[in-house]
Structures are given as structure tokens and as C-alpha cells.
Amino acid sequence: xxxxxxxxxxxxxxxxxxxxxxxxxxxxxxxxxxxxxxxxxxxxxxxxxxxxxxxxxxxxxxxxxxxxxxxxxxxxxxxxxxxxxxxxxxxxxxxxxxxxxxxxxxxxxxxxxxxxxxxxxxxxxxxxxxxxxxxxxxxxxxxxxxxxxxxxxxxxxxxxxxxxxxxxxxxxxxxxxxxxxxxxxxxxxxxxxxxxxxxxxxxxxxxxxxxxxxxxxxxxxxxxxxxxxxxxxxxxxxxxxxxxxxxxxxxxxxxxxxxxxxxxxxxxxxxxxxxxxxxxxxxxxxxxxxxxxxxxxxxxxxxxxxxxxxxxxxxxxxxxxxxxxxxxxxxxxxxxxxxxxxxxxxxxxxxxxxxxxxxxxxxxxxxxxxxxxxxxxxxxxxxxxxxxxxxxxxxxxxxxxxxxxxxxxxxxxxxxxxxxxxxxxx
Ligand SMILES: Cc1ncc(COP(=O)(O)O)c(C=O)c1O
Numbered sequence: 303x304x305x306x307x308x309x310x311x312x313x314x315x316x317x318x319x320x321x322x323x324x325x326x327x328x329x330x331x332x333x334x335x336x337x338x339x340x341x342x343x344x345x346x347x348x349x350x351x352x353x354x355x356x357x358x359x360x361x362x363x364x365x366x367x368x369x370x371x372x373x374x375x376x377x378x379x380x381x382x383x384x385x386x387x388x389x390x391x392x393x394x395x396x397x398x399x400x401x402x403x404x405x406x407x408x409x410x411x412x413x414x415x416x417x418x419x420x421x422x423x424x425x426x427x428x429x430x431x432x433x434x435x436x437x438x439x440x441x442x443x444x445x446x447x448x449x450x451x452x453x454x455x456x457x458x459x460x461x462x463x464x465x466x467x468x469x470x471x472x473x474x475x476x477x478x479x480x481x482x483x484x485x486x487x488x489x490x491x492x493x494x495x496x497x498x499x500x501x502x503x504x505x506x507x508x509x510x511x512x513x514x515x516x517x518x519x520x521x522x523x524x525x526x527x528x529x530x531x532x533x534x535x536x537x538x539x540x541x542x543x544x545x546x547x548x549x550x551x552x553x554x555x556x557x558x559x560x561x562x563x564x565x566x567x568x569x570x571x572x573x574x575x576x577x578x579x580x581x582x583x584x585x586x587x588x589x590x591x592x593x594x595x596x597x598x599x600x601x602x603x604x605x606x607x608x609x610x611x612x613x614x615x616x617x618x619x620x621x622x623x624x625x626x627x628x629x630x631x632x633x634x635x636x637x638x639x640x641x642x643x644x645x646x647x648x649x650x651x652x653x654x655x656x657x658x659x660x661x662x663x664x665x666x667x668x669x670x671x672x673x674x675x676x677x678x679x680x681x682x683x684x685x686x687x688x689x690x691x692x693x694x695x696x697x698x699x700x701x702x703x704x705x706x707x708x709x710x711x712x713x714x715x716x717x718x719x720x721x722x723x724x725x726x727x728x
Contacts, residue, residue: 414563
């Protein structure tokens with residue numbers, strides 16, 4: 303954060319007027335009187351996504367079953383089509399990427415493919431602050447192989463809300479067969495050094511997979527350089543693919559000959575898939591990890607969204623994201639620090655992802671008060687309001703307004719009128 307910011311109500315206007323990414327706002331469905339700060343959880347809909355979904359609807363209406371083969375088999379081979387759009391976003395070859403299933407399913411796919419325990423090397427290394435679905439998947443995969451997670455899942459303990467990369471490396475003992483970690487932590491926004499950790503794993507003969515959910519579209523990722531064994535990610539956060547849009551898997555090409563842990567007929571070679579033989583004829587690229595029929599409607603919204611991301615370019619998005627989140631942090635410190643707010647994420651650019659962690663003892667009720675005032679953040683226990691100005695659709699003026707509204711909420715203590723009972727989805 304070496305850019306000086308100004309605490310002046312006209313300043314955000316001048317930033318918006320000079321923002322080379324500003325025009326992308328027009329591609330999104332933005333609501334009047336609402337400031338969306340939740341792109342870390344579910345990205346907003348683009349007009350491009352709507353267009354692609356409507357196109358699929360038209361094709362389905364007109365063609366019925368023939369939808370699979372229109373436009374040179376576009377929808378039958380939709381994973382490949384989307385992988386080409388995804389490749390520049392994560393720095394991998396298109397044939398190392400497949401788009402299918404969902405995040406947690408793809409975690410199961412990755413782990414069941416790469417976790418091949420032996421008597422002496424049977425542990426999976428994880429941390430204790432990752433999003434819990436990753437842990438549930440790891441524990442259940444270990445149990446499927448007949449092990450007790452208490453023994454076979456090796457958990458690196460966090461230090462407070464952060465992970466120490468050296469603790470991860472030091473835990474890479476000879477009994478570890480596989481490592482599975484997140485790139486950016488969902489609560490603290492901490493970014494792990496994937497290159498360093500992957501290199502350490504490789505030097506010790508340990509396979510490694512990454513959960514890129516909170517990283518993809520938020521930070522620059524170069525899977526070629528990282529050279530991990532596999533990775534998975536969702537497409538509905540910073541990529542704006544739509545609620546529950548199909549997820550992705552990356553399989554390093556050195557593993558193309560491996561068999562998928564969870565095989566299905568869409569992982570069969572396309573040349574023999576429709577011969578419908580009983581023997582699985584594995585497609586030897588990432589598409590061989592697909593399981594069943596593509597979720598075309600949810601992939602269509604992703605197609606539109608990825609076009610926008612590619613037009614913008616992840617490097618440009620990261621640059622704006624660092625600048626606009628830096629501005630938010632500047633305003634928080636300037637205006638809110640006397641009211642019990644602190645910034646919970648690390649401050650170095652290389653160590654923070656796309657969201658700002660606004661911490662307050664009354665975080666839950668303040669987050670509800672924000673919603674009542676038209677701001678959409680989210681809340682994570684025990685005290686984190688995640689506030690995400692995104693590169694593509696958040697203006698600097700909105701950031702300024704968010705802080706002004708927060709100031710009003712704490713000055714008037716309007717959050718005290720809110721019931722402490724929690725809703726299921728926060
Ligand atoms: C790191 C991480 N992994 C996985 C998921 C969710 O997986 P799924 O798309 O299967 O619900 C999330 C959800 O926010 C997440 O943050």
C-alpha cells in the first residue's frame with residue numbers, strides 16, 4: 303500500500319473518472335440503492351452471462367437433443383470450450399483444465415486420484431483454518447481407504463488467524479503422502495506462497511493439490527510456474543460464473559496417464575465414448591477427470607462471465623483490487639479505528655487476497671445494520687465482516703459511501719436495535 307490516498311469526498315470521484323476498469327461496471331447487473339460488497343462469496347451477474355444462458359435456452363428450445371452437436375459440438379465438448387477461456391486466468395494449458403461438477407465434488411475427485419497411501423506414507427497434510435468442506439472431503443477420503451482421520455490427517459495448527467508457511471514446510475514428514483491447502487484463506491484473506499510450498503513438497507516426494515476458490519480472479523495465479531500436481535476451484539466468486547456454477551480441476555500434464563479416482567463416462571475418450579463399452583477408455587488429459595453430463599445451463603453463465611474476465615485481464619484486475627482495497631483500508635483506519643474497528647487481514651500486497659476483513663466485537667449486528675442500509679457484505683464468525691470492493695464492478699465512490707454509512711451505524715449505535723439471533727445464511 304504505497305499509494306497515498308486522500309480523505310476528501312471528491313477524491314473517489316476523481317479516482318472513478320480515471321479508472322481504466324470503470325467501464326466494466328456496465329457489463330453487470332447493478333442495483334440502484336445497493337452497494338454490493340460480496341463478490342468474494344458470489345459474484346454479480348453479467349449481461350454476457352445472461353446472453354449465453356438465453357442462447358442455450360434458444361438452442362434447447364429449437365434443437366432438443368441436437369443441442370449437443372450444434373456449433374461443432376460446442377455443448378458436448380463444453381468443458382474444453384470453457385477450459386480455453388479459463389487457461390489464461392490460471393496460467394495453465396487448456397488441456398490441463400476441465401470444467402465440471404462442483405467444488406467439493408472436484409476436491410473428492412482430486413484427492414481420490416492422488417491419495418494412494420502406503421504403509422509408511424499414508425497421511426494427508428492440511429491446516430486447521432481452511433473452509434470446512436475441504437476438511438470433510440479429506441477426512442472422508444482417508445476413511446474410504448480404511449484409515450482413521452485422527453491418525454492419517456495431519457493438521458498444521460494456525461497461529462491465531464494466520465498460517466505460518468514454515469510450519470507447513472516443517473510438517474512435511476516422510477509419512478505424508480499428499481498435501482491439500484487453500485491459496486487464499488476465506489476468513490483472513492491470507493495468501494499462501496504456492497510456489498514455495500509446492501517446491502518444498504516436491505523436494506520431499508509429496509504430492510500437492512491446491513484449493514484456488516478465493517484466489518482465482520482475485521490474485522494472479524500461474525499454475526505452470528507453481529507446478530503443483532492438481533488444483534480445484536469454484537467459479538462463482540471472483541469469476542462471476544453464477545450461483546453454483548460448474549467448478550474446475552487442473553491436472554498437471556505429467557499425471558495425464560493416471561486414472562481418475564472417480565471415473566464416469568464423460569471421462570472416456572471422445573472417440574469411443576458413444577460406443578458405450580463396459581471398459582473405461584480414459585481420455586488422457588484433464589477432461590478425463592470429468593464425470594457425467596455437463597451442466598450446460600450453469601456452464602453457459604460461466605462462459606459469459608469468463609469472456610468479461612479475459613477482456614479485463616487478471617493482472618489488471620489485481621492491480622485495481624489492490625488499489626481499491628487499499629483505499630478502503632485507508633478510510634477504515636482514518637475514520638473507523640476510534641469505534642472499535644480493526645483490519646484483520648495482513649497488509650502486505652503479496653499476502654492479502656481480494657477481500658478486506660473488517661473486525662469488530664459487534665461484527666454480526668453491524669453486518670446486518672449494513673444490509674439494512676443497502677450494503678451487501680457477509681459475516682464470518684467470530685467477528686469478521688468481509689467487505690469486497692471488486693475490480694470489475696465496484697466504484698471508489700461506493701467504497702467511500704460504505705465507510706460513511708459504517709460511521710453512521712456506529713455513531714448512532716443503530717446496530718443495537720438488531721436481534722442477536724442469527725439467520726442460517728450470513
Ligand atoms: C475454500 C473453499 N472451498 C470450497 C468451497 C465451497 O465448495 P462448494 O462450491 O462445493 O460449495 C468454498 C466456499 O466458499 C471455499 O471457500
